[in-house]
Amino acid sequence: MLCEDALERLSVFLDDELDPLVSREIQRHLDACPKCTDALTDMRELAERLRSEMPYYRASSSLRVRVSESAWRAASHSRGTNRRTGATARAWLGAAAAVVVIVGGTWLITSLQRQEGLSSIEREVVSSHIRSLMASHLTDVASTDQHTVKPWFNGKLDFSPPVSDLSRSGYPLIGGRLDYLRGRPVAALVYQHRKHFINVFVSPGEGAANSWTPPRNQQGYHVIHGTHDGMVYWIVSDLNSEELSAFARLLVTDGERGQTR
Amino acid sequence: MTHEGTPKTAGPRHQLSSRDLDRFNECVLPYLDAAHNLARYLLRDAHDAEDAVQDAFLRAIRHFDGFRGVDGRAWLLSIVRNTCFTRLRASSSSENVEFDEERHSVEERAPGPDVDLARKAATESLREGLDRLAVEFREALVLRELEGLSYKEIAQISGVPIGTVMSRLARGRKQLLLALGSPRSKENG
Numbered sequence: 001m002l003c004e005d006a007l008e009r010l011s012v013f014l015d016d017e018l019d020p021l022v023s024r025e026i027q028r029h030l031d032a033c034p035k036c037t038d039a040l041t042d043m044r045e046l047a048e049r050l051r052s053e054m055p056y057y058r059a060s061s062s063l064r065v066r067v068s069e070s071a072w073r074a075a076s077h078s079r080g081t082n083r084r085t086g087a088t089a090r091a092w093l094g095a096a097a098a099v100v101v102i103v104g105g106t107w108l109i110t111s112l113q114r115q116e117g118l119s120s121i122e123r124e125v126v127s128s129h130i131r132s133l134m135a136s137h138l139t140d141v142a143s144t145d146q147h148t149v150k151p152w153f154n155g156k157l158d159f160s161p162p163v164s165d166l167s168r169s170g171y172p173l174i175g176g177r178l179d180y181l182r183g184r185p186v187a188a189l190v191y192q193h194r195k196h197f198i199n200v201f202v203s204p205g206e207g208a209a210n211s212w213t214p215p216r217n218q219q220g221y222h223v224i225h226g227t228h229d230g231m232v233y234w235i236v237s238d239l240n241s242e243e244l245s246a247f248a249r250l251l252v253t254d255g256e257r258g259q260t261r
Numbered sequence: 262m263t264h265e266g267t268p269k270t271a272g273p274r275h276q277l278s279s280r281d282l283d284r285f286n287e288c289v290l291p292y293l294d295a296a297h298n299l300a301r302y303l304l305r306d307a308h309d310a311e312d313a314v315q316d317a318f319l320r321a322i323r324h325f326d327g328f329r330g331v332d333g334r335a336w337l338l339s340i341v342r343n344t345c346f347t348r349l350r351a352s353s354s355s356e357n358v359e360f361d362e363e364r365h366s367v368e369e370r371a372p373g374p375d376v377d378l379a380r381k382a383a384t385e386s387l388r389e390g391l392d393r394l395a396v397e398f399r400e401a402l403v404l405r406e407l408e409g410l411s412y413k414e415i416a417q418i419s420g421v422p423i424g425t426v427m428s429r430l431a432r433g434r435k436q437l438l439l440a441l442g443s444p445r446s447k448e449n450g
Binding site: 008011012015017042050051057058059063066067068070072074075217219220 | 277278281285290293302310314319323383387402405406431434435437441
Protein backbone atom coordinates (compact mmCIF):
# COMPACT_ATOMS: atom_id res chain seq x y z
CA MET A 1 0.00 0.00 0.00
CA LEU A 2 1.23 3.48 -0.85
CA CYS A 3 1.37 6.27 1.72
CA GLU A 4 -1.12 8.17 -0.34
CA ASP A 5 -3.68 5.36 -0.08
CA ALA A 6 -3.05 4.85 3.61
CA LEU A 7 -3.32 8.55 4.49
CA GLU A 8 -6.58 8.78 2.67
CA ARG A 9 -8.07 6.09 4.89
CA LEU A 10 -6.47 7.00 8.22
CA SER A 11 -9.51 8.86 9.51
CA VAL A 12 -11.82 5.89 8.86
CA PHE A 13 -9.16 3.57 10.24
CA LEU A 14 -9.03 5.62 13.44
CA ASP A 15 -12.80 5.34 13.84
CA ASP A 16 -12.64 1.60 13.25
CA GLU A 17 -15.20 1.85 10.50
CA LEU A 18 -13.14 0.16 7.77
CA ASP A 19 -13.60 -3.21 6.22
CA PRO A 20 -11.44 -5.59 8.33
CA LEU A 21 -9.38 -6.62 5.30
CA VAL A 22 -8.48 -3.03 4.43
CA SER A 23 -7.90 -2.31 8.08
CA ARG A 24 -5.30 -5.06 8.28
CA GLU A 25 -3.58 -3.75 5.16
CA ILE A 26 -3.35 -0.31 6.69
CA GLN A 27 -2.01 -1.74 9.91
CA ARG A 28 0.70 -3.53 7.92
CA HIS A 29 1.60 -0.29 6.17
CA LEU A 30 1.69 1.61 9.47
CA ASP A 31 4.02 -0.96 10.99
CA ALA A 32 6.52 -0.14 8.28
CA CYS A 33 5.93 3.60 7.83
CA PRO A 34 6.78 6.04 10.63
CA LYS A 35 5.49 8.97 8.60
CA CYS A 36 1.97 7.61 8.35
CA THR A 37 2.13 6.49 11.98
CA ASP A 38 2.87 10.09 12.93
CA ALA A 39 -0.12 11.26 10.91
CA LEU A 40 -2.33 8.76 12.72
CA THR A 41 -1.00 9.92 16.08
CA ASP A 42 -1.85 13.51 15.15
CA MET A 43 -5.34 12.48 14.23
CA ARG A 44 -5.84 10.46 17.38
CA GLU A 45 -4.60 13.32 19.55
CA LEU A 46 -6.96 15.69 17.78
CA ALA A 47 -9.90 13.36 18.46
CA GLU A 48 -8.95 13.12 22.13
CA ARG A 49 -8.55 16.87 22.43
CA LEU A 50 -11.96 17.51 20.87
CA ARG A 51 -13.55 15.14 23.34
CA SER A 52 -11.77 16.48 26.39
CA GLU A 53 -11.35 20.18 25.67
CA MET A 54 -14.46 21.22 23.77
CA PRO A 55 -17.40 22.06 26.03
CA TYR A 56 -20.56 19.99 25.87
CA TYR A 57 -23.37 22.51 25.86
CA ARG A 58 -26.16 21.10 27.95
CA ALA A 59 -29.59 22.68 27.65
CA SER A 60 -30.41 25.36 30.20
CA SER A 61 -33.11 24.76 32.78
CA SER A 62 -35.37 27.33 31.17
CA LEU A 63 -35.09 25.69 27.74
CA ARG A 64 -35.90 22.34 29.32
CA VAL A 65 -38.96 23.83 30.95
CA ARG A 66 -40.16 25.41 27.70
CA VAL A 67 -39.69 22.22 25.74
CA SER A 68 -41.36 19.94 28.31
CA GLU A 69 -44.18 22.37 28.54
CA SER A 70 -44.74 22.35 24.77
CA ALA A 71 -45.12 18.58 24.86
CA TRP A 72 -47.46 18.69 27.83
CA ARG A 73 -49.51 21.38 26.21
CA ALA A 74 -49.80 19.39 22.98
CA ALA A 75 -50.93 16.39 25.01
CA SER A 76 -53.52 18.21 27.11
CA HIS A 77 -54.75 19.91 23.96
CA SER A 78 -55.40 16.60 22.22
CA ARG A 79 -57.52 15.31 25.06
CA GLY A 80 -59.86 18.26 24.96
CA THR A 81 -60.12 18.90 21.24
CA ASN A 82 -59.23 15.94 19.14
CA ARG A 83 -61.26 17.05 16.18
CA ARG A 84 -59.88 20.52 15.69
CA THR A 85 -58.58 21.44 12.28
CA GLY A 86 -54.92 22.04 11.71
CA ALA A 87 -55.39 25.76 11.24
CA THR A 88 -57.22 26.19 14.51
CA ALA A 89 -54.67 24.09 16.27
CA ARG A 90 -51.86 26.18 14.83
CA ALA A 91 -53.57 29.34 15.96
CA TRP A 92 -54.09 27.80 19.35
CA LEU A 93 -50.44 26.87 19.63
CA GLY A 94 -49.43 30.35 18.60
CA ALA A 95 -51.67 31.88 21.21
CA ALA A 96 -50.51 29.41 23.80
CA ALA A 97 -46.92 30.33 23.12
CA ALA A 98 -47.73 33.88 24.08
CA VAL A 99 -49.34 32.95 27.36
CA VAL A 100 -47.36 34.18 30.32
CA VAL A 101 -45.39 31.66 32.28
CA ILE A 102 -47.61 31.67 35.34
CA VAL A 103 -50.62 30.73 33.28
CA GLY A 104 -48.40 28.18 31.59
CA GLY A 105 -47.61 26.76 34.99
CA THR A 106 -51.29 26.40 35.77
CA TRP A 107 -51.77 24.63 32.47
CA LEU A 108 -48.97 22.31 33.31
CA ILE A 109 -50.43 21.34 36.63
CA THR A 110 -53.87 20.86 35.13
CA SER A 111 -52.51 18.68 32.41
CA LEU A 112 -50.44 16.76 34.91
CA GLN A 113 -53.50 16.01 36.95
CA ARG A 114 -55.05 14.57 33.83
CA GLN A 115 -52.26 12.10 33.30
CA GLU A 116 -53.77 8.66 33.55
CA GLY A 117 -51.90 5.78 35.07
CA LEU A 118 -48.56 7.45 35.53
CA SER A 119 -49.58 9.88 38.18
CA SER A 120 -47.18 9.46 41.03
CA ILE A 121 -45.39 11.49 43.58
CA GLU A 122 -42.43 11.62 41.19
CA ARG A 123 -44.52 13.44 38.68
CA GLU A 124 -45.66 15.84 41.36
CA VAL A 125 -42.06 16.44 42.37
CA VAL A 126 -41.09 17.20 38.78
CA SER A 127 -44.12 19.42 38.36
CA SER A 128 -43.21 21.40 41.49
CA HIS A 129 -39.67 21.71 40.23
CA ILE A 130 -40.80 23.05 36.85
CA ARG A 131 -43.33 25.37 38.42
CA SER A 132 -40.70 26.82 40.73
CA LEU A 133 -38.52 27.63 37.71
CA MET A 134 -41.30 28.92 35.49
CA ALA A 135 -43.11 31.16 37.88
CA SER A 136 -39.88 32.85 38.99
CA HIS A 137 -40.84 31.66 42.41
CA LEU A 138 -37.76 29.67 43.12
CA THR A 139 -37.28 30.98 46.62
CA ASP A 140 -39.24 32.70 49.37
CA VAL A 141 -36.03 33.33 51.20
CA ALA A 142 -33.09 33.96 48.90
CA SER A 143 -29.83 33.47 50.69
CA THR A 144 -26.70 31.46 50.31
CA ASP A 145 -26.34 31.42 54.08
CA GLN A 146 -27.74 28.30 55.75
CA HIS A 147 -28.06 30.27 59.01
CA THR A 148 -30.50 32.61 57.29
CA VAL A 149 -32.44 29.95 55.40
CA LYS A 150 -32.92 27.45 58.22
CA PRO A 151 -34.47 29.86 60.75
CA TRP A 152 -36.77 31.22 58.07
CA PHE A 153 -38.81 28.00 58.25
CA ASN A 154 -39.42 28.49 62.01
CA GLY A 155 -43.09 29.01 62.61
CA LYS A 156 -43.94 28.10 59.01
CA LEU A 157 -43.35 24.38 59.42
CA ASP A 158 -43.69 22.06 62.41
CA PHE A 159 -40.21 20.70 61.76
CA SER A 160 -36.78 22.13 61.10
CA PRO A 161 -35.33 21.02 57.77
CA PRO A 162 -31.61 20.30 57.54
CA VAL A 163 -29.89 22.96 55.45
CA SER A 164 -26.39 22.41 54.13
CA ASP A 165 -23.61 24.61 52.87
CA LEU A 166 -22.22 22.72 49.89
CA SER A 167 -20.79 25.69 48.04
CA ARG A 168 -17.24 24.40 48.37
CA SER A 169 -18.30 21.26 46.54
CA GLY A 170 -19.83 23.30 43.74
CA TYR A 171 -23.46 23.14 44.88
CA PRO A 172 -24.15 26.53 46.47
CA LEU A 173 -27.39 27.07 48.36
CA ILE A 174 -29.69 29.56 46.67
CA GLY A 175 -32.49 29.72 49.19
CA GLY A 176 -35.64 28.05 50.37
CA ARG A 177 -39.37 28.22 50.02
CA LEU A 178 -42.51 26.67 51.35
CA ASP A 179 -44.05 24.12 49.01
CA TYR A 180 -46.59 21.34 49.08
CA LEU A 181 -46.26 17.67 48.20
CA ARG A 182 -49.23 15.34 48.47
CA GLY A 183 -51.15 18.16 50.07
CA ARG A 184 -48.84 18.65 52.99
CA PRO A 185 -46.39 21.48 53.50
CA VAL A 186 -42.76 20.67 52.90
CA ALA A 187 -39.53 22.62 52.94
CA ALA A 188 -38.10 23.19 49.47
CA LEU A 189 -34.40 23.96 49.49
CA VAL A 190 -32.83 25.18 46.31
CA TYR A 191 -29.24 24.49 45.37
CA GLN A 192 -27.43 25.31 42.20
CA HIS A 193 -24.80 23.48 40.19
CA ARG A 194 -23.37 25.48 37.31
CA LYS A 195 -26.49 26.75 35.55
CA HIS A 196 -28.76 24.02 36.86
CA PHE A 197 -31.10 24.24 39.81
CA ILE A 198 -31.78 21.47 42.25
CA ASN A 199 -34.94 21.35 44.35
CA VAL A 200 -34.72 19.36 47.57
CA PHE A 201 -38.09 18.67 49.16
CA VAL A 202 -37.84 17.71 52.81
CA SER A 203 -40.46 16.58 55.29
CA PRO A 204 -40.40 14.40 58.40
CA GLY A 205 -40.59 10.72 57.51
CA GLU A 206 -42.32 7.77 59.07
CA GLY A 207 -39.61 5.21 58.37
CA ALA A 208 -36.39 5.67 60.28
CA ALA A 209 -34.37 3.49 57.92
CA ASN A 210 -31.85 5.32 55.77
CA SER A 211 -32.40 4.33 52.17
CA TRP A 212 -31.91 5.98 48.82
CA THR A 213 -33.20 5.13 45.39
CA PRO A 214 -30.95 5.56 42.37
CA PRO A 215 -31.89 8.54 40.16
CA ARG A 216 -34.93 7.89 38.02
CA ASN A 217 -35.64 9.64 34.78
CA GLN A 218 -38.96 11.42 34.83
CA GLN A 219 -39.75 13.54 31.76
CA GLY A 220 -36.10 14.30 31.22
CA TYR A 221 -35.47 15.24 34.85
CA HIS A 222 -33.77 13.09 37.42
CA VAL A 223 -35.50 12.34 40.68
CA ILE A 224 -33.88 10.79 43.73
CA HIS A 225 -35.89 9.67 46.72
CA GLY A 226 -34.48 8.85 50.11
CA THR A 227 -34.91 8.87 53.82
CA HIS A 228 -32.22 9.96 56.18
CA ASP A 229 -32.21 10.80 59.83
CA GLY A 230 -35.99 10.79 60.10
CA MET A 231 -36.47 13.03 57.07
CA VAL A 232 -37.91 12.12 53.69
CA TYR A 233 -36.12 13.65 50.72
CA TRP A 234 -37.17 14.17 47.13
CA ILE A 235 -34.36 15.60 45.05
CA VAL A 236 -35.07 16.76 41.52
CA SER A 237 -33.02 18.47 38.83
CA ASP A 238 -32.12 18.41 35.17
CA LEU A 239 -28.57 17.56 36.20
CA ASN A 240 -27.33 14.23 34.92
CA SER A 241 -27.75 11.23 37.19
CA GLU A 242 -24.09 11.07 38.25
CA GLU A 243 -23.99 14.68 39.36
CA LEU A 244 -27.32 14.43 41.13
CA SER A 245 -26.21 11.26 42.94
CA ALA A 246 -23.02 13.02 43.98
CA PHE A 247 -25.11 15.88 45.29
CA ALA A 248 -27.36 13.52 47.29
CA ARG A 249 -24.30 11.89 48.85
CA LEU A 250 -22.89 15.29 49.78
CA LEU A 251 -26.19 16.33 51.29
CA VAL A 252 -26.25 13.29 53.55
CA THR A 253 -22.59 13.30 54.55
CA ASP A 254 -22.72 17.01 55.26
CA GLY A 255 -25.69 16.36 57.55
CA GLU A 256 -23.76 13.63 59.31
CA ARG A 257 -20.81 15.89 59.94
CA GLY A 258 -23.22 18.10 61.82
CA GLN A 259 -22.48 21.19 59.77
CA THR A 260 -26.14 22.02 59.44
CA ARG A 261 -26.65 23.07 62.99
CA MET B 262 -32.31 -1.02 9.34
CA THR B 263 -34.50 1.18 11.43
CA HIS B 264 -34.33 4.37 9.51
CA GLU B 265 -36.99 6.68 10.86
CA GLY B 266 -36.42 9.31 8.25
CA THR B 267 -37.13 12.97 8.56
CA PRO B 268 -40.63 14.04 9.38
CA LYS B 269 -43.09 14.22 6.56
CA THR B 270 -44.38 17.65 5.74
CA ALA B 271 -47.82 16.35 4.85
CA GLY B 272 -50.50 15.92 7.46
CA PRO B 273 -48.87 17.36 10.56
CA ARG B 274 -50.57 16.63 13.83
CA HIS B 275 -50.54 19.15 16.60
CA GLN B 276 -51.47 17.03 19.53
CA LEU B 277 -50.10 14.11 21.41
CA SER B 278 -52.18 11.40 23.02
CA SER B 279 -51.18 10.66 26.58
CA ARG B 280 -49.46 7.50 25.37
CA ASP B 281 -47.57 9.58 22.79
CA LEU B 282 -46.57 11.99 25.51
CA ASP B 283 -45.10 9.18 27.57
CA ARG B 284 -43.24 7.86 24.53
CA PHE B 285 -42.05 11.34 23.65
CA ASN B 286 -40.82 11.90 27.21
CA GLU B 287 -39.10 8.54 27.18
CA CYS B 288 -37.61 8.42 23.66
CA VAL B 289 -37.03 12.04 22.63
CA LEU B 290 -36.83 14.38 25.61
CA PRO B 291 -33.75 12.67 27.12
CA TYR B 292 -31.79 13.89 24.07
CA LEU B 293 -32.45 17.56 24.70
CA ASP B 294 -28.85 18.07 25.79
CA ALA B 295 -27.55 16.41 22.63
CA ALA B 296 -29.92 18.55 20.58
CA HIS B 297 -28.74 21.72 22.25
CA ASN B 298 -25.08 20.82 21.98
CA LEU B 299 -25.39 20.14 18.25
CA ALA B 300 -27.32 23.37 17.62
CA ARG B 301 -24.79 25.34 19.63
CA TYR B 302 -21.89 24.11 17.51
CA LEU B 303 -23.73 24.45 14.21
CA LEU B 304 -25.00 27.97 14.84
CA ARG B 305 -22.08 29.16 17.01
CA ASP B 306 -24.38 31.36 19.03
CA ALA B 307 -26.00 30.61 22.39
CA HIS B 308 -29.21 32.50 21.75
CA ASP B 309 -29.76 31.17 18.22
CA ALA B 310 -29.11 27.66 19.46
CA GLU B 311 -31.85 27.89 22.12
CA ASP B 312 -34.31 29.27 19.57
CA ALA B 313 -33.48 26.57 17.06
CA VAL B 314 -33.85 23.79 19.62
CA GLN B 315 -37.21 25.12 20.68
CA ASP B 316 -38.36 25.29 17.04
CA ALA B 317 -37.04 21.81 16.45
CA PHE B 318 -38.95 20.44 19.43
CA LEU B 319 -42.17 22.03 18.26
CA ARG B 320 -41.61 20.33 14.92
CA ALA B 321 -40.80 17.05 16.65
CA ILE B 322 -44.04 17.23 18.63
CA ARG B 323 -46.06 18.08 15.54
CA HIS B 324 -44.53 15.24 13.56
CA PHE B 325 -44.30 12.70 16.34
CA ASP B 326 -46.60 10.36 14.43
CA GLY B 327 -43.74 10.04 11.92
CA PHE B 328 -41.52 8.58 14.62
CA ARG B 329 -41.64 4.81 14.28
CA GLY B 330 -38.43 3.38 15.54
CA VAL B 331 -36.71 3.32 18.87
CA ASP B 332 -33.79 5.63 18.08
CA GLY B 333 -35.20 8.91 19.33
CA ARG B 334 -31.76 10.50 19.33
CA ALA B 335 -31.14 10.12 15.59
CA TRP B 336 -34.70 11.18 14.85
CA LEU B 337 -34.49 14.29 17.02
CA LEU B 338 -30.98 15.28 15.94
CA SER B 339 -32.00 15.05 12.31
CA ILE B 340 -34.81 17.54 12.96
CA VAL B 341 -32.46 19.79 14.92
CA ARG B 342 -29.77 19.84 12.23
CA ASN B 343 -32.35 20.55 9.51
CA THR B 344 -33.73 23.43 11.57
CA CYS B 345 -30.22 24.78 12.05
CA PHE B 346 -29.25 24.45 8.40
CA THR B 347 -32.43 26.25 7.36
CA ARG B 348 -31.49 29.08 9.71
CA LEU B 349 -27.94 29.19 8.43
CA ARG B 350 -29.11 29.37 4.84
CA ALA B 351 -31.55 32.14 5.69
CA SER B 352 -28.92 34.21 7.48
CA SER B 353 -26.18 33.64 4.90
CA SER B 354 -28.41 35.02 2.15
CA SER B 355 -28.77 38.32 4.02
CA GLU B 356 -25.32 38.58 5.55
CA ASN B 357 -22.03 36.88 5.13
CA VAL B 358 -21.37 34.42 7.90
CA GLU B 359 -18.00 35.48 9.15
CA PHE B 360 -16.02 34.50 12.12
CA ASP B 361 -16.63 36.94 14.91
CA GLU B 362 -14.10 36.99 17.69
CA GLU B 363 -16.44 38.13 20.43
CA ARG B 364 -19.35 35.96 19.44
CA HIS B 365 -17.24 32.88 19.25
CA SER B 366 -14.99 33.34 22.19
CA VAL B 367 -14.48 30.21 24.20
CA GLU B 368 -16.77 29.95 27.18
CA GLU B 369 -15.14 29.89 30.54
CA ARG B 370 -14.67 26.40 31.81
CA ALA B 371 -14.42 26.37 35.60
CA PRO B 372 -10.80 27.41 35.98
CA GLY B 373 -8.68 25.70 38.56
CA PRO B 374 -6.65 27.61 41.09
CA ASP B 375 -3.68 27.85 38.74
CA VAL B 376 -4.84 28.02 35.16
CA ASP B 377 -2.33 26.79 32.68
CA LEU B 378 -2.29 29.68 30.23
CA ALA B 379 -0.62 27.82 27.39
CA ARG B 380 -3.16 25.07 27.65
CA LYS B 381 -6.00 27.56 27.68
CA ALA B 382 -4.63 29.20 24.55
CA ALA B 383 -4.34 25.84 22.85
CA THR B 384 -7.95 25.05 23.68
CA GLU B 385 -8.99 28.41 22.32
CA SER B 386 -7.26 27.83 19.02
CA LEU B 387 -8.81 24.39 18.79
CA ARG B 388 -12.21 25.97 19.29
CA GLU B 389 -11.46 28.66 16.75
CA GLY B 390 -10.33 26.05 14.25
CA LEU B 391 -13.49 24.02 14.79
CA ASP B 392 -15.68 27.09 14.39
CA ARG B 393 -13.97 28.01 11.13
CA LEU B 394 -14.57 24.64 9.52
CA ALA B 395 -17.32 24.26 6.95
CA VAL B 396 -20.50 23.61 8.89
CA GLU B 397 -20.92 20.11 7.40
CA PHE B 398 -17.44 19.14 8.62
CA ARG B 399 -18.11 20.63 12.04
CA GLU B 400 -21.39 18.74 12.24
CA ALA B 401 -19.71 15.42 11.46
CA LEU B 402 -16.96 16.04 14.00
CA VAL B 403 -19.34 17.04 16.78
CA LEU B 404 -21.56 14.03 16.18
CA ARG B 405 -18.55 11.75 16.07
CA GLU B 406 -16.35 13.08 18.87
CA LEU B 407 -18.80 14.71 21.29
CA GLU B 408 -21.81 12.49 20.70
CA GLY B 409 -19.84 9.30 19.99
CA LEU B 410 -22.07 8.25 17.10
CA SER B 411 -21.28 5.68 14.42
CA TYR B 412 -20.90 6.58 10.75
CA LYS B 413 -24.25 4.97 10.08
CA GLU B 414 -25.98 7.11 12.70
CA ILE B 415 -24.29 10.27 11.48
CA ALA B 416 -25.31 9.46 7.91
CA GLN B 417 -28.89 8.98 9.06
CA ILE B 418 -28.96 12.27 10.95
CA SER B 419 -27.32 14.33 8.21
CA GLY B 420 -29.26 12.61 5.43
CA VAL B 421 -26.19 11.69 3.39
CA PRO B 422 -24.51 8.41 2.36
CA ILE B 423 -21.95 6.86 4.70
CA GLY B 424 -19.22 7.62 2.16
CA THR B 425 -19.98 11.31 2.55
CA VAL B 426 -19.63 11.03 6.32
CA MET B 427 -16.25 9.37 5.82
CA SER B 428 -14.95 12.12 3.58
CA ARG B 429 -16.37 14.91 5.75
CA LEU B 430 -14.65 13.55 8.82
CA ALA B 431 -11.39 12.95 6.96
CA ARG B 432 -11.35 16.41 5.43
CA GLY B 433 -12.53 18.11 8.61
CA ARG B 434 -9.75 16.49 10.61
CA LYS B 435 -7.12 17.30 8.00
CA GLN B 436 -8.16 20.95 7.83
CA LEU B 437 -8.29 21.24 11.58
CA LEU B 438 -4.82 19.73 11.97
CA LEU B 439 -3.47 22.11 9.34
CA ALA B 440 -5.10 25.08 11.07
CA LEU B 441 -3.58 24.04 14.38
CA GLY B 442 -0.19 23.78 12.72
CA SER B 443 0.63 20.36 14.03
CA PRO B 444 4.26 19.73 12.99
CA ARG B 445 3.67 16.15 11.96
CA SER B 446 0.69 16.86 9.74
CA LYS B 447 2.57 19.68 8.00
CA GLU B 448 5.16 17.24 6.80
CA ASN B 449 2.48 14.96 5.52
CA GLY B 450 0.55 17.67 3.79
